[in-house]
Each structure stands twice: as structure tokens, then as C-alpha cells.
Amino acid sequence: xxxxxxxxxxxxNLFSLKSALERNGAESVDIIYDLKELTKxxxxxxxxxxxxxxxxxxxxxxxxxxxxxxDNCMPLLGVCLGMEILFNKSEEGRLEGxxxxxxxxxxxxxxxxxxxxxxxxxxxxxxxxxxxxxVKDQSWVYFVHSYKTVPKDRKLVVATSDYGxxxxxxxxxxxxxxxxxxxxxxxxVGALMIKNFIGLCKKEAK
Amino acid sequence: xxxxKRIIPCLDVDNGRVVKGVHFTEVKDAGDPVELGKKYREQxxxxxxxxxxxxxxxxxDTIASIVRKVAEVIDIxxxxxxxxxxxxxxRDILLSGADKVSINTAAVKSPELISELMSxxxxxxxxxxIDAKRNYNVEKGNKTIFKxxxxxxxxxxxxxxxGKEGTGLDAIKWAKEVEQRGxxxxxxxxxxxxxxxxxxxxxLTKSICKSVPVPVIASGGCGKALHMLDVFEKTDVDAALAAxxxxxxxxxxxxxxxxxxxxxxxxxx
Numbered sequence: 060x061x062x063x064x065x066x067x068x069x070x071x072n073l074f075s076l077k078s079a080l081e082r083n084g085a086e087s088v089d090i091i092y093d094l095k096e097l098t099k100x101x102x103x104x105x106x107x108x109x110x111x112x113x114x115x116x117x118x119x120x121x122x123x124x125x126x127x128x129x130d131n132c133m134p135l136l137g138v139c140l141g142m143e144i145l146f147n148k149s150e151e152g153r154l155e156g157x158x159x160x161x162x163x164x165x166x167x168x169x170x171x172x173x174x175x176x177x178x179x180x181x182x183x184x185x186x187x188x189x190x191x192x193x194v195k196d197q198s199w200v201y202f203v204h205s206y207k208t209v210p211k212d213r214k215l216v217v218a219t220s221d222y223g224x225x226x227x228x229x230x231x232x233x234x235x236x237x238x239x240x241x242x243x244x245x246x247x248v249g250a251l252m253i254k255n256f257i258g259l260c261k262k263e264a265k
Numbered sequence: 266x267x268x269x270k271r272i273i274p275c276l277d278v279d280n281g282r283v284v285k286g287v288h289f290t291e292v293k294d295a296g297d298p299v300e301l302g303k304k305y306r307e308q309x310x311x312x313x314x315x316x317x318x319x320x321x322x323x324x325x326d327t328i329a330s331i332v333r334k335v336a337e338v339i340d341i342x343x344x345x346x347x348x349x350x351x352x353x354x355x356r357d358i359l360l361s362g363a364d365k366v367s368i369n370t371a372a373v374k375s376p377e378l379i380s381e382l383m384s385x386x387x388x389x390x391x392x393x394x395i396d397a398k399r400n401y402n403v404e405k406g407n408k409t410i411f412k413x414x415x416x417x418x419x420x421x422x423x424x425x426x427x428g429k430e431g432t433g434l435d436a437i438k439w440a441k442e443v444e445q446r447g448x449x450x451x452x453x454x455x456x457x458x459x460x461x462x463x464x465x466x467x468x469l470t471k472s473i474c475k476s477v478p479v480p481v482i483a484s485g486g487c488g489k490a491l492h493m494l495d496v497f498e499k500t501d502v503d504a505a506l507a508a509x510x511x512x513x514x515x516x517x518x519x520x521x522x523x524x525x526x527x528x529x530x531x532x533x534x
Contacts, residue, residue, distance in 0.1 A: 071386050074362035078337045110387060170478070175389045175449055177480050178503060179269040179311055179533040199269065199533040201342060203364075203389045221267050244342045244364065246306070 070109025336362025462488025
């Protein structure tokens with residue numbers, strides 16, 4: 060039985076993400092407010108709604124459990140903001156990030172492109188990825204964000220997207236996966252990625 | 266720059282049923298919102314907009330349950346608007362699973378609602394809908410003046426309560442203001458064009474797109490795929506919204522998208 064947790068930053072709609080996980084094969088999906096509970100689950104999703112500082116405030120007290128879970132190879136999917144908080148810092152907030160990934164989060168260039176970057180854009184697949192199994196290069200995925208990540212280690216970027224500026228669309232390090240777009244809103248392509256993620260969780264499930 | 270132009274079917278919902286009006290009045294029944302939403306998603310819609318036109322408070326509770334049902338089965342983004350008066354209304358809809366809320370009359374009545382919503386949910390969730398109508402009374406100054414094909418001067422006035430009431434606000438200036446207050450997208454409807462099926466108001470759409478740095482959705486007047494091609498070729502608009510051409514099977518989303526792609530528009534297929 061694949062049990063997946065979604066951490067609630069306290070900032071809005073988790074229902075679409077929960078429904079998407081359930082539709083695509085997760086046997087149970089629970090919303091959690093404290094990462095202490097993580098040991099009961101096979102995978103964690105950090106959702107993509109809210110703002111940087113409030114999200115950090117809601118998660119920092121139990122963040123040590125996240126480090127442990129990652130050390131134990133628990134599959135983690137950070138969506139949009141849920142990926143951004145894994146970095147050192149963000150121009151969206153003043154608080155420090157979780158520093159699980161080295162690098163920072165910067166605003167998209169004002170004046171150069173329309174902000175937010177909202178809509179369907181193509182994925183340029185750059186490297187091997189567990190989440191992208193079966194996903195074709197140039198597939199369309201749905202983005203809605205105003206910031207982008209700048210990882211120190213560029214090799215972690217397994218897919219990019221072109222919005223006048225190059226956007227790291229997907230970051231992967233072992234079972235730690237971050238996506239700037241919203242797989243739960245990306246139609247069939249997104250569904251395939253969610254199935255791949257659930258597959259990873261199943262593999263790691265005790 | 267490779268963002269696809271979005272094709273957005275719009276579903277006007279009255280007491281839980283989809284309806285289609287002409288010139289903001291005279292409504293006809295067009296089906297079940299969840300079923301129609303699913304159908305459009307299968308046809309390749311890039312996004313959906315549900316506008317609740319229900320007047321009664323009882324009906325207001327219906328929309329939250331429809332939003333939940335839609336969010337359960339639909340894996341593309343959707344916006345819900347209509348009748349959102351206060352922060353709590355918007356919160357209910359977003360927590361029920363909508364990706365964005367669209368506010369219109371409430372934004373005019375209490376513009377601070379835009380920034381309040383933005384600070385809680387982020388600007389990507391906040392769509393401000395602007396219903397604009399040509400006003401040929403140009404005596405009151407401080408308006409962006411246009412000329413029609415007969416050289417008559419007019420300006421675009423923002424109207425509220427489903428187009429029934431004028432506000433004296435200049436649509437171009439209002440668009441700039443709502444963007445500065447935190448709107449992440451503008452849903453622009455031409456009241457003159459709406460229901461006519463004669464094409465989008467190109468002049469209005471072009472002017473608003475030039476004035477704001479956020480995405481704009483063109484709405485009102487679409488009767489065939491050519492009208493979408495026209496608005497994408499002649500303006501910098503990000504998305505085209507339509508209702509009647511999809512509801513009555515005059516065309517389907519996939520046919521329209523194929524046509525646009527054939528004509529050189531960046532489209533997700």
C-alpha cells in the first residue's frame with residue numbers, strides 16, 4: 060500500500076494535488092502539518108501554493124525529519140514553491156531556505172517577460188530522470204510562477220523550459236525531485252509523471 | 266519565447282447548470298458543468314473558466330460543491346468567478362480546488378480586496394475580470410480616447426454587475442491599477458462584442474495588452490476559429506476565451522486548435 064503525505068504550508072488549495080495523486084494510483088494520501096509523522100509514509104509531496112516566508116515558518120520546526128527522510132531515500136516531490144524552499148534562499152522572502160539544495164531562487168527578469176510565467180510551455184529534457192520515464196522531449200507542461208531556481212550544481216537540472224530566459228523546469232538528485240511546473244495541472248503528461256513518482260514510492264515502500 | 270497561446274472554453278453556471286447568454290442577458294441551458302468541463306479537457310482545452318451567474322445565496326453554496334467535483338476529475342487549470350464579494354468567498358473557492366479566482370464588481374467596489382487576496386494566495390491566483398464597453402460621451406476628461414471607423418470618438422468604460430452599471434472608470438487605466446494592486450492576469454470582456462459572434466474587440470484587447478505586464482485573456486465575440494486567429498495575430502494577447510462556439514457543437518476545441526496551429530500560432534496539441 061503506497062501511502063503519500065502532502066505537507067500543508069497553510070496557504071491554500073491542496074485538493075487538486077491530492078485528487079491527482081489518488082487518480083493516478085496512490086492508495087492513501089494524507090495532509091500533514093508536522094514532518095514528525097513522515098516515518099508513517101512512503102513518499103512526501105511539498106505543494107506549490109503559498110509564499111516563501113510563511114512556508115518556511117510552517118516547516119522549519121520539523122525540518123530535521125525531512126533531512127532524515129531524504130537520507131533514508133524517501134521519494135520527495137517539491138512542486139513549484141515546494142521545490143523553491145529546498146534552496147538556500149529566495150528573493151521572494153527574507154527567511155533562510157531549508158538548504159537541502161545548494162543555490163538560490165531569483166525573480167524572473169522584470170520588463171523582459173510577462174510575470175507570472177503562466178501557461179503551457181515545452182520541456183527540454185537534458186538528462187536521465189526517474190520522473191520523466193516515458194515522457195517525450197518537448198512535452199507541454201503547465202507553469203505558473205514568478206521565480207526561478209539557480210542551482211549551484213547545474214547537473215541536477217534534468218529538464219529546462221524556454222521563456223525568453225532558460226528556466227530549470229526539473230531538478231533531480233536521487234529520489235529528491237523538484238518541478239517548477241504543476242504536474243497535477245499538466246493533463247496526460249503530468250499524470251504520467253505522477254504515476255512515475257508513485258512508482259518510486261512503491262519501490263521504496265517497506 | 267515558447268509559451269503556447271491558450272484556448273479557454275468558458276462555462277457560465279446558473280444554479281448548477283451551464284447556460285449561455287447573449288449581451289449579458291437571455292440565457293439558454295447548455296448542460297452539466299462537470300461533464301462539459303471533462304469533455305473540453307478531452308478535446309484539448311488549455312484551461313477552463315467557470316463563471317457563476319447565480320443570483321441567490323443558496324446557489325452560491327452550489328458553486329463550491331461544483332468546484333470540488335471539477336477539481337476531482339479535471340487535470341488542467343481552472344478559474345472560478347462571479348459573485349465573489351469578499352475574501353471569504355474567494356478563499357472558499359480556492360480551498361475547494363480552483364486554481365484562480367476571478368473578481369470583477371468586487372474589485373471595483375473594494376480594490377483593496379485584490380491586494381489582500383494577493384498577499385494570502387499569491388498573484389498567480391488572482392484574475393481581475395474587466396467588462397468594458399465603448400462610451401461615446403467623451404466630455405469628461407482624463408480618458409484614453411479612440412476613434413471608430415466613422416471617426417467618432419469614444420473611450421472604454423468599465424461596467425459592473427454583469428455589465429448593467431457604468432463606473433466612469435477608464436478600462437485602460439483600471440487595468441494598470443489592478444495590475445499594480447496585485448492582479449496576476451486580466452480577463453478582458455468586450456460587452457459590445459459579447460454574444461455577437463462577430464469577433465473579438467481588437468482595439469480594446471491590443472490597448473490593454475500594451476498597458477499591463479501580466480497575461481491577458483480576450484473574451485467576447487468569438488463566433489469561429491478565424492476570430493481567435495485574428496486576435497492572436499493582431500494583439501499580444503495570451504489566451505482566447507469562448508463559449509458558444511464550443512457549447513453548441515459548432516466547433517470543437519481540437520478543431521479550433523488544429524486550425525490555429527496550421528496558421529502559425531503556437532498551440533499545445
